[in-house]
Amino acid sequence: MSGRDRVLGRVRRALADVPADDLAYETAVDRGYAREHGGRTVEETVDLLAENLADYRAIVHRCTEDEVSDLLMRLYAERGSETVLVPPELPPHWLAAADPVRIHDRAVSTPHQLDRVDSVITGCALAIAETGTIVLDGSPDQGRRRITLVPDHHVCVVRVPGQVVASVPQALERLAPLRPLTWISGPSATSDIELDRVEGVHGPRTLEVVLMSGA
Amino acid sequence: MSGGTFVGMPAFPAAAREAVGDTTLRANLRHATHTIRNKRARAVAELSDWDLLREAGKQIKDHTLRHLDRYLVQLEESVERAGGTVHWACDAEEANRIVADLVRATGETEVVKVKSMATQEIGLNEALEAEGIRAYETDLAELIVQLGRDRPSHILVPAIHRNRGEIRDIFRKEMADWGRPAPDGLTDTPTELAEAARLHLREKFLRAKVGISGANFMVAETGTLVVVESEGNGRMCLTLPETLISVVGIEKVVPGWRDLEVFLQTLPRSSTAERMNPYTSMWTGTTDQDGPNAFHLVLLDNGRTDTLADEVGRQALRCIRCSACLNVCPVYERAGGHAYGSVYPGPIGAILSPQLRGTGSDIDASLPYASSLCGACYEVCPVAIDIPEVLVHLRERVVQGGEATRGGNRVMLKPAKGHAAERAAMRAAGLAFARPGALRAGQRLASRTRRLHPRTLPGPGRAWSASRDLPEVPVEPFRDWWQRTRGDGSGGTTEGNAQ
Numbered sequence: 186m187s188g189r190d191r192v193l194g195r196v197r198r199a200l201a202d203v204p205a206d207d208l209a210y211e212t213a214v215d216r217g218y219a220r221e222h223g224g225r226t227v228e229e230t231v232d233l234l235a236e237n238l239a240d241y242r243a244i245v246h247r248c249t250e251d252e253v254s255d256l257l258m259r260l261y262a263e264r265g266s267e268t269v270l271v272p273p274e275l276p277p278h279w280l281a282a283a284d285p286v287r288i289h290d291r292a293v294s295t296p297h298q299l300d301r302v303d304s305v306i307t308g309c310a311l312a313i314a315e316t317g318t319i320v321l322d323g324s325p326d327q328g329r330r331r332i333t334l335v336p337d338h339h340v341c342v343v344r345v346p347g348q349v350v351a352s353v354p355q356a357l358e359r360l361a362p363l364r365p366l367t368w369i370s371g372p373s374a375t376s377d378i379e380l381d382r383v384e385g386v387h388g389p390r391t392l393e394v395v396l397m398s399g400a
Numbered sequence: 401m402s403g404g405t406f407v408g409m410p411a412f413p414a415a416a417r418e419a420v421g422d423t424t425l426r427a428n429l430r431h432a433t434h435t436i437r438n439k440r441a442r443a444v445a446e447l448s449d450w451d452l453l454r455e456a457g458k459q460i461k462d463h464t465l466r467h468l469d470r471y472l473v474q475l476e477e478s479v480e481r482a483g484g485t486v487h488w489a490c491d492a493e494e495a496n497r498i499v500a501d502l503v504r505a506t507g508e509t510e511v512v513k514v515k516s517m518a519t520q521e522i523g524l525n526e527a528l529e530a531e532g533i534r535a536y537e538t539d540l541a542e543l544i545v546q547l548g549r550d551r552p553s554h555i556l557v558p559a560i561h562r563n564r565g566e567i568r569d570i571f572r573k574e575m576a577d578w579g580r581p582a583p584d585g586l587t588d589t590p591t592e593l594a595e596a597a598r599l600h601l602r603e604k605f606l607r608a609k610v611g612i613s614g615a616n617f618m619v620a621e622t623g624t625l626v627v628v629e630s631e632g633n634g635r636m637c638l639t640l641p642e643t644l645i646s647v648v649g650i651e652k653v654v655p656g657w658r659d660l661e662v663f664l665q666t667l668p669r670s671s672t673a674e675r676m677n678p679y680t681s682m683w684t685g686t687t688d689q690d691g692p693n694a695f696h697l698v699l700l701d702n703g704r705t706d707t708l709a710d711e712v713g714r715q716a717l718r719c720i721r722c723s724a725c726l727n728v729c730p731v732y733e734r735a736g737g738h739a740y741g742s743v744y745p746g747p748i749g750a751i752l753s754p755q756l757r758g759t760g761s762d763i764d765a766s767l768p769y770a771s772s773l774c775g776a777c778y779e780v781c782p783v784a785i786d787i788p789e790v791l792v793h794l795r796e797r798v799v800q801g802g803e804a805t806r807g808g809n810r811v812m813l814k815p816a817k818g819h820a821a822e823r824a825a826m827r828a829a830g831l832a833f834a835r836p837g838a839l840r841a842g843q844r845l846a847s848r849t850r851r852l853h854p855r856t857l858p859g860p861g862r863a864w865s866a867s868r869d870l871p872e873v874p875v876e877p878f879r880d881w882w883q884r885t886r887g888d889g890s891g892g893t894t895e896g897n898a899q
Contacts, residue, residue, distance in 0.1 A: 388632025
């Protein structure tokens, strides 16, 4: 007998007490919990996102779409980044003013090559205000999962207010499960040593989030 | 070395007695549990609908468990449709065999691992070692445990029993044997220690061809697996290697995508007291040119179906491994995680381990007693597992024996031997309470001989008093005192109470 048959057989025998007409999924769960917590205007939701991102030590910037290129140039200059990883379809005008050498996200790049890049820039799928989370779904303006992981500095541009949702339930409604998803809330962190929080063990030690409003 | 089943562990009372005498351990634990506990309360208070989320989480898990066969089959179809391969393992040995064969098929002799309770439970690292495959733990705390040839002592922060000085010593002494040595002049500041771990592990991540993980959730509807973490080591292991093998307990399945909205709100707040953990990865099968090109899911039973067969005890399978119950437990706080003799310590371990492994060993028979039944664990549980109810249920099982399921078969358990004295004492008490004269005579005798009473019981009572302080017998039995002060006649004198 296969492992599959044995495990499923055991499950079925273990559940002999459950009646066949047990509650269906649709009625088994009371979903009276909130779709979002508290009433906020659109501006307040964006403010809350900024506040919660900063609370977990992401560095938050705000600009209009016209200003984004200059802002990014300044961020790279301040950090001394000479190379920046770029996903396949990042809007070209974002980096129009930036000096660093663009490294393209290519399947053949080895992790060691990615490790030598100074910074990475991406867009995002959406951002969640209540938790201070940005979500990447591998779309062409975000690239493969590994490019936002190996370099030490990640700049993520969030279009506000269009890409901002209030809560986790609202986020899941808008995401496609079949895409690989990465939820990021602040930079990499650990609390394993006497519960003192230390930023950056394995992922990017610096996360900068640009909240970009239309023109 | 991390161990699977902690073979040869003494029963809880002996292990706890030793741990309670370790003042460093107690200080480390007290600091840690109180810190997380207080932060957690604040994080939970932010959500006005916490009770509704908790109830929904409970209902989702209960519903899934009651139809587990259906959801496992659906999960299998979804994962395979998305390009993954599903394997089924009845027990630890079978799971370890499947994983070792999968690794060997890649031609690799080393793997990187995401922290996973399931692989700890089955002793995967040791099994792989026996096959000539080295498994590197990449979570900082698991690294500390692995380098220190130690065992984890907490679900969320496995090295909680170590302070920074101990961690520095372990890094200095052991890192070189496992790869890149610790930097010269390493101090004990958390920042430097984390940096040393980053350098040590990064070279492993960058060359790794095989990653091994567990999962926090599996969605039957879509085939999506979810791993929540903080450090990014999980993302490294899940996305850089060419082959990914996930070993996951069958109880981790949830029916629908939407169900994640409940647990992604309750898990981080209950466990690390954060609004959201820094990184959550979700993947469905394989994705072209992004992440591993081979994905294997090993569905693990290993005692879970036996637990499922117990109508009272099955609620333990709702557990989402947040560890909130450990941090509020007065027993865990003093005894520490190692005393539980299992990868699952604390209140949840006290009900999960004896169900997964049976109550045949001394340590497993003692675990249902490793509690004061104060109920704090139930109060904080984000899926409302009534841990005290299950503890009492398991105590009854240990003392009286009865029907249970082991290895998929119904068996009749005998009463545990060590508890014969307790049963005899209870019978004697029953007799005495039914005969007031005998009780009065006995109490008076006890008062008059109180200076002669030993601190521990002799003979068969020794086991009982080994983990308890015997109560002091009062100078005068209550019923005599009542008779003397409030009863007819005598009253007045307090001479008898003067000491």
